[in-house]
Amino acid sequence: MTRQAVLAKRVDDRPAETTEIRGLAEAAGYDVVGEITQRRAEDAGTCFGGGKVDELARLVAETSSKAVVVDNDLSPKQSTALVDACPDGTRVADRHRVVLDIFAERAATRRAKLQVELASLEYELPRIEEEGDPHLMTLAAEKGTRLNDVRSRIDRVKRALDDIADDHAKRRSERHDRGFSLVAIAGYTNAGKSTLLHRLADDLSVDAVDPAHDDLDATASVENRLFETLQTTTRRGTLDGRRALLTDTVGLIDDLPHDLVESFHGTLSETYHADAVVLVVDASAPIDAFRDRVDTCRRVLDGNVDGTVVPALNKVDIADDDALDDRRDALADHWSDPVAISALEGSGIDDLASTVAAELPAVRCELTVPNCDDAMSLVSWLYDRTSVETVDYASDEVSVAFTGRPEIVSLARGRADELR
Ligand SMILES: Nc1nc2c(ncn2[C@@H]2O[C@H](COP(=O)(O)OP(=O)(O)OP(=O)(O)O)[C@@H](O)[C@H]2O)c(=O)[nH]1
Ligand SMILES: [Mg+2]
Known part of the structure; x- marks a missing residue:
């Protein structure tokens, strides 16, 4: 069911770019019918300036929208203020909440479900602490109970996830014992990771290789939609004659709140402990966005990855040569000698496979x-x-x-x- 929504974004200085939040809103099932942007310092109470909040409320009413999607992280107080300003029943979701909604909707495995639940509980906790009128005794008591419920649920979910995380370490070592090198395909959301997995994977079904593990029978679906992949998917591949298991991972995104990244430790740990990591970057992204995305990847990977990072400049089929040079330069601060590929059309794939193979312990x-x-x-x-x-x-x-x-x-x- 699609719900109509208005986008809102506040920036301190740079131009207000809304392509990504629009993609996120659509991935969360919203039909975006309008947007407002504002360049000004943050208002501690309402995020936007007073006049902008009125304009937002009018736009919501005119378009009969049911929701406002804000491309900023709102404090509990700001969230409540925007809900109060908009017509009754309007849902206000900030960037963090929208990402959680997408993850909650698509999480398919027990682990992914627990991870999303943990991230949601941690998002709700300070909001419950903030809400309500503390001098009303009954409300305070109710709030106390809810807080305790949430806290104890967080502990239970963490314990359940710890057990699953142990399984992953065991699974990796079993796979090594069977002669497979582990290659993670990582990168920004929508960069083309799953498309690349399909290119590099053998036609052989992996089920025959390793039937006991749940990441093997899931298909890595390819879609021009943010966060299409929300669980790791592993396929068998032969890279320059080397036996490898290739794992497609959940995409990264700018400003992803720290606890959400933490909660996806399962997917990040596949990246951190792989023998090699193919870092897929979308060469067709505008240069500023490209730089931001590279920076996001650097923050997540730097100092955490055991294996070698092999950068792959993807989508070269839709980027011209000058643009490619710029992207290469922007990447060179962190990772040099990227392999230029088109995961869609297949160019550069053999080159990438042999570059990765050369990094595998042999x-x-x-x-x-x-x-x-x-x-x-x-x-x-x-x-x-x-x-x-x-x-x-x-x-x-x-x-x-x-x-x-x-x-x-x-x-x-x-x-x-x-x-x-
Ligand atoms: N032109 C072009 N498009 C590509 C290429 N590789 C992937 N795409 C397109 O980019 C979009 C995203 O591809 P995916 O493989 O789903 O990307 P992903 O990184 O797995 O995305 P998430 O799972 O959402 O993080 C799809 O529409 C692909 O067809 C490429 O080399 N060239
Ligand atoms: Mg994917």
Whole structure:
């Protein structure tokens, strides 16, 4: 069901750009029928100036809108003031609330649901503290109960999430043990992460590889809509002959409140602990927006990522050469030598795959063992976990050359020693 909404945005100085908040409002299911913007210092009580608030209220009434979507984070007091100024029944949602609404609507897995619930509870807590008339005893008592309910629910949700987070660390190490390198595809929302996942993934279904895990059967849907992806999706891929599991992650966004980022620790931890991170940036974004987005990615990734970050300048099919040079320069402050790609059309993908593959931990090894049944089972074990280059069978010996993750290579050496 679409609900009509008016956008409102206040900026201190720069021009008031509303494309992104419009995208967020639409992703949250609103039909945007009008907007007001204002360039002025923040009013502590109402965010906007008094005249602007009146103008906003009139526009809401004229367009019979049911909601106001504000591209600023409102304090509880500002929120209440805007609700009071607008016609009865108008919902006022700030940027933070809109992002929460989108996440709540789309969260599909238990983990994503818990994460959104946690972020929502943490958003509500200071608002409940603020609301009501404290000198009315009954209200104060009710408020006290609600606050306690919310606080204890926050504790329960955190504990449930901690248990799930442990599963993730275990899952990563199981995947490493099976010879897979882990590659995360990260970046700003709508940059083309899911499109890239489809490009890099093998046709092979992953279910056969790892049926026990819930991130494998979800499809990574591609849509020109912000936050299309709200849970990690993993596919098997072969990068320059290397076995990898590629994980598509939830997009980042400017001004995302810290607790919301925290609450998506599940998706961020896939990025933080991957062997390599492909950072997808949209080269077709206007240069100012491009810089802001790169900065947002830098803040989230810097100092947190174990693996190497490989930047990919995506959507080169719709960016001209001059624009690309500018984007490359803007990126160079943080990440140099991006691979230019079009995830949509497929250009640059092989180059990206080999750049990523070169960053994955790998050791080449040659083993020779006596020709016996156990040698055959060692060879098939290696086929399952490494990329095997050659196998030479002689009457009394078998030689195999392969490249694999260091821990797999040392296990293989141990097995070979047992056969000799
Ligand atoms: N022209 C062009 N469009 C692209 C390219 N890659 C992706 N797109 C489009 O960009 C939009 C977003 O693509 P997605 O792959 O869903 O982006 P995402 O980063 O996964 O987005 P979220 O999951 O919402 O964060 C879609 O309309 C894609 O078709 C590209 O290389 N060129
Ligand atoms: Mg996506």
